[in-house]
Amino acid sequence: MALEGYHSPQVDVAVRLNTNESPEPPPEAFRRRVAEAVAAVDWHRYPDRGARALRAALAAHHGVAPANVFCANGSNEVLQTVLLTYGGPGRVAMVFEPTYRLHAHIARITGTGVVTVDRTRDLTIDPAAAADAITRRRPAVVLVCSPNNPTGIAEAPGVVTRVCEAAGEAGALVVVDEAYGQFARWSALRLVDGERPVAVTRTYSKTWAMAAARLGYLVGPTWLVERLEQVVLPYHLDAVTQIAGVLALDHEAEMRERVGRLVAERERLVAALGSLDVDLWPSEANFVLFRPRRVPAADVWRGLVDRGVLIRDTSGWPGLEGTLRVTVGSPGENDRFLEALTEVIAAGG
Numbered sequence: 001m002a003l004e005g006y007h008s009p010q011v012d013v014a015v016r017l018n019t020n021e022s023p024e025p026p027p028e029a030f031r032r033r034v035a036e037a038v039a040a041v042d043w044h045r046y047p048d049r050g051a052r053a054l055r056a057a058l059a060a061h062h063g064v065a066p067a068n069v070f071c072a073n074g075s076n077e078v079l080q081t082v083l084l085t086y087g088g089p090g091r092v093a094m095v096f097e098p099t100y101r102l103h104a105h106i107a108r109i110t111g112t113g114v115v116t117v118d119r120t121r122d123l124t125i126d127p128a129a130a131a132d133a134i135t136r137r138r139p140a141v142v143l144v145c146s147p148n149n150p151t152g153i154a155e156a157p158g159v160v161t162r163v164c165e166a167a168g169e170a171g172a173l174v175v176v177d178e179a180y181g182q183f184a185r186w187s188a189l190r191l192v193d194g195e196r197p198v199a200v201t202r203t204y205s206k207t208w209a210m211a212a213a214r215l216g217y218l219v220g221p222t223w224l225v226e227r228l229e230q231v232v233l234p235y236h237l238d239a240v241t242q243i244a245g246v247l248a249l250d251h252e253a254e255m256r257e258r259v260g261r262l263v264a265e266r267e268r269l270v271a272a273l274g275s276l277d278v279d280l281w282p283s284e285a286n287f288v289l290f291r292p293r294r295v296p297a298a299d300v301w302r303g304l305v306d307r308g309v310l311i312r313d314t315s316g317w318p319g320l321e322g323t324l325r326v327t328v329g330s331p332g333e334n335d336r337f338l339e340a341l342t343e344v345i346a347a348g349g
């Protein structure tokens, strides 16, 4: 079967609000310390294969043991390792569509079948339908994205708990992708314990403003982390990435402030969009999904590009017809977006 690649267009415009990156870089002090530490790297030696300093720092950050932490080159590599370990021919992964397209994509790349469960009309997961599908379809892995990309919606704690219960009974592993976890009001990290097959993935790409570094990780039971370490390539995580990951955690306060500023900007964006002729979905992430009511989404997207603003065209995704997704940028970028969108809608495209 031919697979379509994953493409997020990198168009050259002034305001890029299409890939959910942080509009601000990480703190200057962090960048200086990384540069100093990188200057002292033993370039002729392999990096620490067990990423011990990084896993210890993340474990302290989350109040778990280092043996509960698995690190990789972005949370996408974490998911790929999970699916290489637990998926493969004859096994299936379950996803709740519409959701992050890389979940199904990575599953297929690893030869894992994909079982799709549709979300409800309000784009949340129906816990009874999810539990029923898990019991009937017996997936090896259940992937839950919360807050969900591209909708921004966070599942209620009771929904994720119900999914974990059903999966536990069916012998399935649940992975909650929390790429946007710190933007949300609750985290599934509290459902992770030493035994049950539940894990949470996080990334440095969004809230930590470090998309350039390629670093993500999973918090889960020890038995899971041990299996993943057996499957992932040796020395996959280079010395520079490990250094950056450790030092970033010393700047948690700045991360929390940055996330706070973005949440405030998100609320400003939502309020402004609310006064335009668009439908909106509630977001607990750093982006907002909306649907222009009168102007076709493709025309709005093109009109914005013509005005130097790039957002994500999600209108072709099944279940998301007519929608667009905008990343929360800096206050200036958000103003440029709102001005351009107001113009485009008034002009009819």
Ligand SMILES: *Cc1c(COP(=O)(O)O)cnc(C)c1O
Pocket: 020, 073, 074, 075, 076, 077, 100, 145, 149, 177, 179, 202, 203, 204, 205, 206, 211, 214, 215, 216
């Ligand atoms: C951006 C994003 C990621 C991040 O992937 P990395 O490989 O860590 O950069 C993971 N999951 C979702 C849902 C995302 O939107």
